[in-house]
Amino acid sequence: MSRPFLKMNGLGNDFVVVEARSAPFRPSEAEARAIADRASGVGCDQIIGIEPSDRADAFMRIWNADGGEVSACGNATRCVGWLLLEASGRPSAAIETEAGLLQVARAEDAADGAKQVTVDMGVPGLDWRDIPLAEEMDTRGVELQVGPIDDPILHTPGCVSMGNPHVVFFVPDAEAAPVREVGPMIEHHLLFPERANVGFAQIKGRDRIRLRVWERGAGLTKACGTGACAALVAAARRGLTDRKATVEMDGGELVIEWRESDGHVLMTGPVAVEFTGTLKDRAA
Template identity: 75%
Template sequence: MSRPFLKMNGLGNDFVVVDALSAPFAPSADEVRALADRGRGIGCDQLVVLEPSAQADVRVRFWNADGEAVGACGNASRCVAQWVMDRTGKDAAVLETDAGLLSAVRSGALVTVDMGRPRLRWDEIPLAEDMDTRGVELQVGPIDDPILHTPGCVSMGNPHVVFFVPDAEAAPVREVGPLIERHMLFPEGVNVGFAQIKARDRIRLRVWERGAGLTLACGTGACAALVAAHRRGLTDRKATLELDGGELVIEWRAEDDHVLMTGPAVLEYEGTLP
């Protein structure tokens, strides 16, 4: 049978979104990799599948480009929420994910997704051993003069480690990202952020995504960076995150501990899976 898909992106972080509302779609890891292949497939950072939900507008499942299923993707959630709201004609949507229910609203061209509470305990991220996640015992480079050290750790439904650097443009993202992604401290792998604090309300961020590599933007990475920075006293609870693909506004609300992510969502084109 032919199966429709949407090609969408949030700040250049791009997705193949497959409609499985009327017929199940359970891709193998090989099939995910084939679809994500930018040379021979459609090409994307993540594959997203939409399924019926009894408790939300839609159930959303995510796979990284390497074929691994993951629990959350912030930019993809924003894109799916936009699609749901376009379909229903409403300005609000609820998504069911493995990381929990996510609610979203839109205002003009921007969509805000409530990403829920950050997970901050070592066993929630998870780490291989008990550590203070404000600054874990991890460094890159010589013991007496490391180039990176004492990153913060946060889970936003998927694990993140955030290194604070003086210059994000000069950060060794491609060199260090793959090494930390599969470091033994992170039994499920980890997304690796390199955050430069530019002001109390502005962070420059680059992210090496688990299973996808260096991407133009990472929504959950932006959320994790703001949370990690505020826990260290480096920023306020709301900041603009400058990513390679554009800007996201992230707020960690004090009243309910939820993290809100606001940014654009773009439908590039529609097609049918090969």
Template identity: 60%
Template sequence: MHMFHMNGCGNRFVVFDGRARPWRKTAEEIRQIAHPNGKQAFDQIIGMESTPNGDVFMRIWNADGSQVSACGNATRCVGWLVQRETGQEEILIETEAGLLTARAAGDDMITVDMGEPRLDWEEIPLAEKMDTRFVDIKIGPMDNPVLSRPSCVNMGNPHAVFFVGDVNAYDIPAVGPLAEWHPLFPEGVNVGFAQVVDRQTIRLRVWERGAGLTLACGTGACAAAVAAARLGRTERKVKMILDGGELHIEWRESDNHVLMTGPVELEGELQIAS
């Protein structure tokens, strides 16, 4: 079995190619892979599997061992791997969140069509009905909250995006978990801290559900772009500046799909016993 160490804009993965033989691990085994020396080395663990519905099925685990439905940066990495192997121009990737397409966009650059954002309160999901543009929660003291009124978007997984004046002014490891498991989010939530630089640029940091503060979050970048455009803060095509690099997001008006373009890096590959 092949194992690949990869990153997408700094978001680090181990990808196991289980297409010849299914690769399944327990939550504890996933945690051990993600934390090889007791410290977190990888944000997500990815399993590639055969599928009749596309070129590859992608299974995703967070570093804490929980399984999730979507990971934008990992989708670009898997798309790049299958493209390198097959030479195909377009790769169809099946995930628990649906079918996604990946295309080459230059040297080690991949564009993924992430599909349509889900914006209804039941689709996030929220515990109660409310306008997802301004969700009524406060993090911190009620009379002087640290964060409040995020916009929520589901991009295959749930995101709450807080628009802030300066992303570096927040102790994200301290406040991120308070929003991640707020009672309003029955499945937990990825927490974005978005600073609008101008109408074409957003500075973003993300506390990922089950993974913590990462250098980049692809679905988080898509969610922040959708939330910002929906509120009239930016255009529908923006550059996202993350700790690990840049992603380019377009929320296309013609079909409501979100396109994400960014870099892929292969750090190493090994043949291992399955």
């Protein structure tokens, strides 16, 4: 059968969102790739299914553009959260994911009028087994480098799990960082048995980070919500920033706070609806 969808984005990180609480939606890897294909399909970074949940307002299922299912996506959580808040009229909602239960709440509109949502992303995973890594290491700075042994171009990244694995390299200039060249190599490095999202973070101040992310299964994206959270946590652990900062990405800005009182990470940013459509029968 045909299946209606919403095309949404969070800072340009874009999604095909399908309502699946009344009828199941489980595309195969090939079907998911077809939907995400920007030349012949709808085109997106991730595909989102909103399913029923016994524990929350909805369950959010996520497929990357390569067809693989993943556990977490911060920007998608804001988009789904906004839909749930709009439908209920309530100020907050709960979303169940494979990575756990996430709370979302309305935030003050941006200066340009954009609707904003805050997501409580929970406590970051900081143990090497949380990431996971293939061997025990201090995740503040793991033993990994790119380039000549005596003069590496990148080295000692921080690692954080935000329900998905992140590697964060600190670079002097994010614009010049070799994201497309190094990102795929690190994503598939043997140190990361579940692959990894790869961030390239430039510290611009105690309260500001410039970030570019090679996203696992999606490539270079305009924004990555969990990547922004991971960058702030990795930077704060090294004393490079305070526990709250604005993270600048190609698609715009997110405000990330690693709350000291309970260790939870809060992410605030905008959502946008681009258009509606209907998936072809092969992907329904």
